[in-house]
Amino acid sequence: MIPREFLRTAWESIRKNKLRSFLTMLGIIIGTASVIVMVAISAGTEAAIEEQITGLGSNLVFVTASFSRGGPGEGMSSGGLVYDDAAALHEGIRGVEGVIVEQGASASLRAGSVSLDEVEILGTTPAFPTVRDVNLQSGRFLLEAEVQRKAKVAVLGAGLAEELFGESDPIGQTVTAGTTKLTVVGVTAPKGSVGGTDFDSRLYTPITVVFQKFTPAQFSRIVGDRVRAITIAVAEDQDLNETILQIKLLLSKRHEVSLEALDFTVTTQDDIINTRESTTAAFRSLLSWVAGVSLIVGGIGIMNIMLVSVTERTREIGIRQAVGASPSDIRWQFLTESLLLSLVGGAVGVVAGVGGAWLFGVFSEMPTVVVPESIILAFASAAAVGGFFGFYPANRAARLDPIEALRHE
């Protein structure tokens, strides 16, 4: 028979049993959609990591306080990082390009007639532009002296500056964060979002101001000049492991703790990326199981329906054989039908997968990028499943004896 006729016949048969066909396709739909979402998540994660690496520029080392003996509020005499540790690290370790301390908060902002709710306030120190690879668009960044005297100054992210002041120059203007009036001294150049952090819609102010004004009173009393994390930028040519060891030695001496019982942890950018990669890898393997299992279940569904269809249509097969359909004509007719089922299922799955990947990117932490090749992969898997699981029923139909088939009721 002519291929086009096989297609027409197959399409007719699928159309005559709409609900049944749809249910049969469901496994294939879920399978192909999972393939696309899975690949989109991997690609998205890779892109995000890439962006993070290039966006952060230099080698970063993070020192985080671990309150292993007693939480904050009791026995705080030992453990934790203090503000002065940052300066000590900068001076005491070779190859350190910059050290910053960060403390986040959020507050409402007001400038003139514009007011915004829940703006991220980041308390930090002068080395921030070097360490975080941020440039200034106008004005200047925070000064050490301003940190020391808790000067009420602010540097605005590019996007925030525009939201608050529009076209006019923000430098020298006043913004009110909560109840604190801050004088704008600089605006950062646009950088966008890196690894989930939006650099452009934040307000930067001396960390001491955040401690004083934007952290709950009782918390700041306990914490004092303690900080939660210190971020260190290390020169590219430094041996990172050596630097980490030096950091541990220096801080353990300052904190008077042994190397075996450190009250802080040191992690690198790589560690963070690895954690992230392993989370997504776990997710990815879960999805590939879902994809694989639903494709197989979908294939079994197709096989089942095709077997039912061959039985139901035995007489039709007999009639076709009587007017001259050869075994290969019959085989192709049913194979076309199972392939068409799986490909239509695949197409619906691709649409669902692309939509799902997009929703995933919007509503979850995991960034997604739909990869065109994954659509081909999904289609190819669907076709392979249709062909593989359709073969047995098609062969069974082809082997029917014409006279037996015609007698079938």
Add this chain to the structure above:
Amino acid sequence: MMSRPLIELRGLSKRYGVGDGVVLALEHVSLNIERGEFVAIMGPSGSGKSTLMNILGCLDRPTEGTYRLDGEDVGSLDKAQLALLRNRRLGFVFQSYNLLGRTSALHNVMLPMLYDRQRPRTPEARLALAGTMLDLVGLTARGHHQPHELSGGQQQRVAIARALVNDPSLILADEPTGNLDSRSGEEIMALLHGLHAAGRTIVMVTHEAALASRADRVLTMHDGRVQADVANGASVEKTIAGAAA
């Protein structure tokens, strides 16, 4: 200088089942059918008429014996070659019409053309030829009707149009009027006689002596054997029951 007969059967037997339950549906049937003959087959129920027709139609194979169609030994052909034979040279008309359900008369008539690889036709050509065939059987206006929208007689005419569409050398009709009232039966018979007059070879099973009497030749079967083979007009009767070639 006679050319070979269209059909040559030699020692044809068909057994069903094994052991004690074995049924001999055909027993050593040997006969020839010439081109252009109109042969009627009669006989009581279970005498093997349909079994013989199915073998003639290459839908079934004999247990023993040879069947030559147009000089070609059908027994040596594989399934695909048999399919080709059915497609190109045979037209089968069944008692129960055997049309594809939920498929228009036109598409039913087109069906044999779809499997005709040697004469691929464009969809337009197929449609046109199917239309011509429906004209021929007097169903011009019913092309787009589905079988369930047609009377039994009309369905059988669609089936005849389908049997004719690939221009077969042999038309096999197993009780074509069996499910029809006498008027529709007459119409079908008129069609078959018209085809015969146009030179086609027809083999038809019937239970009605009146219909059989209008054929060139009547074969009477009994218990799987051809009991009588009578040429009409000249009432010469030769009994060939049990004749082994």
